[in-house]
Each structure stands twice: as C-alpha cells, then as structure tokens.
Amino acid sequence: MLRWEDRLDAVHDARRRPQIATRTIVRAVVVMFLSRRGSLNALEQTKPSSFWRGWLGQAMPSADSIGRICGLMDVADVRALSHQVYSRLKRMKALEPPGHGLMEAVVDGHETTASRRRCCPECCQRILHTQAGDVVEYYHRYAVLRLVGQGLSLMLDAEPVRPGEDELAASRRLVERALEMYPRAFDVVAGDALYANTEWFKFIIAQGKHALAVLKDNRPNLVQDARILFEVLPASMDESIGHLRRRCWDSDGFTSWPEMATQVRVVRSLETRTVRRQLDKREEELTSDWLWVTTLPKPRASTQAVVHMGHDRWTIENQGFNELVNRWHADHVYKHQPTALLVFFLFALLCLNVFIAFYCRNLKPAVRRLVSMLHMAQLIAAELYTAIRDGPSRAPT
Numbered sequence: 082m083l084r085w086e087d088r089l090d091a092v093h094d095a096r097r098r099p100q101i102a103t104r105t106i107v108r109a110v111v112v113m114f115l116s117r118r119g120s121l122n123a124l125e126q127t128k129p130s131s132f133w134r135g136w137l138g139q140a141m142p143s144a145d146s147i148g149r150i151c152g153l154m155d156v157a158d159v160r161a162l163s164h165q166v167y168s169r170l171k172r173m174k175a176l177e178p179p180g181h182g183l184m185e186a187v188v189d190g191h192e193t194t195a196s197r198r199r200c201c202p203e204c205c206q207r208i209l210h211t212q213a214g215d216v217v218e219y220y221h222r223y224a225v226l227r228l229v230g231q232g233l234s235l236m237l238d239a240e241p242v243r244p245g246e247d248e249l250a251a252s253r254r255l256v257e258r259a260l261e262m263y264p265r266a267f268d269v270v271a272g273d274a275l276y277a278n279t280e281w282f283k284f285i286i287a288q289g290k291h292a293l294a295v296l297k298d299n300r301p302n303l304v305q306d307a308r309i310l311f312e313v314l315p316a317s318m319d320e321s322i323g324h325l326r327r328r329c330w331d332s333d334g335f336t337s338w339p340e341m342a343t344q345v346r347v348v349r350s351l352e353t354r355t356v357r358r359q360l361d362k363r364e365e366e367l368t369s370d371w372l373w374v375t376t377l378p379k380p381r382a383s384t385q386a387v388v389h390m391g392h393d394r395w396t397i398e399n400q401g402f403n404e405l406v407n408r409w410h411a412d413h414v415y416k417h418q419p420t421a422l423l424v425f426f427l428f429a430l431l432c433l434n435v436f437i438a439f440y441c442r443n444l445k446p447a448v449r450r451l452v453s454m455l456h457m458a459q460l461i462a463a464e465l466y467t468a469i470r471d472g473p474s475r476a477p478t
Contacts, residue, residue: 181386
C-alpha cells in the first residue's frame, strides 16, 4: 500500500566502489527498527536466519559495516523516504485534519544521548556542577517536527542542534525544509513556551503559516494583562467531557507583546479533572490552568479548536518521544558519528510512521481490539527467530 520498498533502494552513500550495496544496509536497518532489536549487535545475532537471504538477497553484513556505512549515507535520501510515506498516506486519504479543519505541525526538542567521556565534532557541550567539581558533558539534541492529524499522526523530520546554537535555530532550519518538502501539509506550527519568541513568531508569519505556543512567565506583561482581563470577562466556553470539566476564556487584540508589532490572541483553559486514587479509592480533583498565545484569528479557529491544538502539542511527547525511546530504542548510540546518529534517528522516525500506518490502516478494527501494537512488534521479531535453522549466532565478544 505505501510502496516504500522501492524507495529504500534509492538511498545512496559517499562510497565510490562499494562492496556492500547501500540497499542492503538500508534494508537491514529498517528490519532492526521494525523488529525493535535495540542494537546492531542484537541484530547481528539473527544473522543465521533464512529471512535475510530473501529480504537482502545475500547474508546480512556485520554490525561494524552497518554502522560505518550509515555514517556515509545521503541524509536527503533518507528524508525522502519519509516524504514517500507521507505522500502515499495523503493520496489514500489517511491524513485528514481534525474536526476544526486545521492541520497542526508540532515542533519540539529531544536529546538523544549524553556522555562525559565520548564526543564527536558535532557534539554540543554544557558544564555540570557536581560535588567533585565542574565537568563537561557532551550531548546530541534534535529539533523534531510532528504532523498531527485525525487519528493518524506522523513524525516528519528532525534537524540536529549544532554546537553553540539553541533549539530555535535548529527548529527554523527544520521548518524551512519542511515547507519545501511539505508546503501544504500543515496550517499551524505549535510549540512549548520556548517558542513564544518574537523572532520565531515573525518567522512563522513570514512563511504564511500561523503560530501557537504555550504562554508562561517568559512573556510576563502579556500573561499579566490576559489574567486581569479574564478575571472580568465571562467564559467563552464551558464543557464537560467525562471526568473533565473545562472553562475557557478567549480574547484577541492584545498589544502587550510590543516587539511583535501586531496584535495577538490569548486563550485560557481552566481544567478540573476528577481522579480516583488507587490506594484508598478516594476521588480527588486536579486543576490545571493553561494559557496559549497564537496568531490564529477567531473566524479561522474557534476557542475549542485552539484548546485542542494546544493539548495536541503533547502528542509529540506521549506518542512520539516516549514511544521512540521506550519501544523503538531511538536514543541508543548505534555509532557515535554525526551523520550516523542522524541517519539512525531518521530511520527510527520512518519505521514508527510505517508501523503506526500499518496498524491503524491495514488491520481490521476487530483485530486491533484483540492485538496490541506491542504484540504486533513481537510477531515481527518472531519472524526473524523462527527462520533460524542452525541455532543462534555466537554473541559478540
């Protein structure tokens, strides 16, 4: 359905006379993530499986070869794989906007690795104050873009944060490339409080898109004026959904962000949720108070739409980073080399998208009610091991 296998064979690398075809490495890495092996050495132990002859047309390369060649791959070719998946899903009407009609792109930062001993030329650095004195920690961080749709969302792309720059600089390059590759994929770019930034909002407006960000104390004048106004304004929306009650206030025309030179809109959502504690079975009310600032005009997006988009920003954490780290081993250092780290992370995003699309679109609802995503992943891994005839490969020393 996605027709992505042919695109796998279009990835190139910088070698002039390769003895191992790039397609072989790409297909091995894809299987590693889809079967959630977690490391190149764990993948190498499945080498005796007859699966590899059918999938690769040859024996599986060594873990060292896979890591080395991934460090030479053309990153643009790897990103084109995600674009192929997006294009197919879009043609199949699988990527539809939510009820409010706006597609949202969520941008956020994610740190994949940190070490006090190992570093590479593209490692960022920070000083940690410890009891033993100050130490330098090296780390890699990416700005990541997620497309939020109705029922199906995709991790579109990632951009590394370079040494000496902040997350916003990497996010700007990320959005610029996304607008070239996916010019009509989204209408709104959302982020956390870091993105309630003057230059960021101006940049998003200049691209013909709308910006939305969590509003916190980094904009004290705007927060203060909004809270004072919302104390006297009546709520514009009051709804109850199960154990959640939500009261919202919505006002535009704020000039308390003078650097913007344009008026902005602020939406507040006061939410009360009733939870039953497992220990003593008592019910307790939890209250959260949300503020968002946006350039979306009221005729384009209702109060409810802004609130939903503000909360949908969390999907990049809950269904994105948490899933990638805990289930897909995306933070594992497969090879500590800048290009290899990015290539492996992009393959993790790609395989997550393909797996979610397969589970949500290919499996019947009756099957999904019986079979979890984790169980499907275990079935994929079982295909590797049931095809091993001569016993497992010797563990690496």
